[in-house]
Amino acid sequence: MMDYETLGERLAQQGVSRRAFLKFCTAMASLMALPPGTATAIAEALIKARRPSVIWLSFQECTGCTESLTRSYSPTLESLIFDMISLDYHHTLQAASGTAAEAARETAMKENYGKYLVVVDGSIPIGNPGYGAHGGVSFVDHLQQTVKGAAAIIAVGTCAAFGGIPNAKPNPTGAVSVSDLIKDKPIINISGCPPIPAVITGVLAHYLTFGELPELDELGRPKSFYGQTIHDRCYRRPFYDQGKFAKSFDDEGARNGWCLFELGCKGPTTHNACATTKWNGGTSFPIESGHGCLGCSEPHFWDAGSFYTPLSAPTENIATVAAGAAVVGAGVAVALSAADRAKKRRAQQAHEKMTVKDL
């Protein structure tokens, strides 16, 4: 039997003190970049919130996004997110399987029509329904059926948000993102390959606290996590500003922790929270570990040129910029990044998506 009591009731049942919950809300406020003093207000709102039903649909994915969210087996603050919601359907985490699992999903949809949340990870193949199906129902149909009564859709990971790796050239399965298929429901894109787990938790907490999705950027990503680029918050920024770059992976500059721009870092054109929230509980993030950003939270990052070619490398016939010229400043880099973005757009349009006709 599904049980949608309030979060306060559930926590009391589990013996979680209000102080412990206040600690959780402090962590959430920090995540959502809200003033720390708002933790108390968040706690009060969440305590009264009725746990929403969440149906998690997994399509062409590697399960990395689920792995990112569930990185522990012991009770943790992050696992409180699973107390905040009623996860009624999830291939990896649910106990049921087969027809029992599908029945659980349908019951959740019926009982919470108009109010349940749908979380999607993985891209959807439209080239041929045979490329992905659950129990004979294609992924496309599964998605369209399930979102009918959803209050909102959360597309977790770059695959669900933008197509991701299945969508990369030559896109053999005709993989598309959730927003390519669903046009009549609010969709929030939590991109990243995988996304930072705290971001997933933060979005759910925001939805529960305020009853609505957070403010989104033009790609549907929450501004509080994706509003700035890695470059904007990178601790190595002073080296970029001073023109101190590592030229190869083990040179003097690299060992001194200098900027990795010339080793292909995509930080300047990548929006994500890695530079502040970091990974593995705040341990580090790619640049801090000595490798440039791959740009994994941006659309089509797999096809945006080599991970090791600097953003400023001439990709057009720009006669005024000699190949191999040293990076001279932010202005040049930004102008050339814009040229790179134009190239990315043309590369996208040239993607050959498989259609049923091709088969």
Added chain:
Amino acid sequence: MSPPSNNLKDIPIYTQAEEAYSVGNIRALLAEIAARLEKLDENGETGMIDLNSLPFSPGEYEQLRQILGQGEVSARIEAIGPSEIIETHYPGVWWVTHYNVEGDIVADMIEIARLPEIIKSQPEDVHAGLERLKAQLN
């Protein structure tokens, strides 16, 4: 010579101390702490600064620890993972760090107050505890 061990725990770990360099983030932060401490001094107004979102270069975070130091009070909370609270050398300036069960930092802040909120007993917990105690007495 014995064969190399396959046990992860047997592989020695060698850590290199980070060379500290400052990019000036500390000075600004200390100025903000001073401003908020002034408010606490004048009219009891409390404040919090979230350290999570501030960029620190390696070494600057430790520098801040050294500058603020440790005063007379330290407290530890066990609530879904530990939390460590200390009063710094500057009374009214507290450093509150929340960890999850695995020891990852989930929130890290400087709280300017006579006592951090998280240490105080929460009214709902007081009420629940009272019910338990009454049941115990009957």
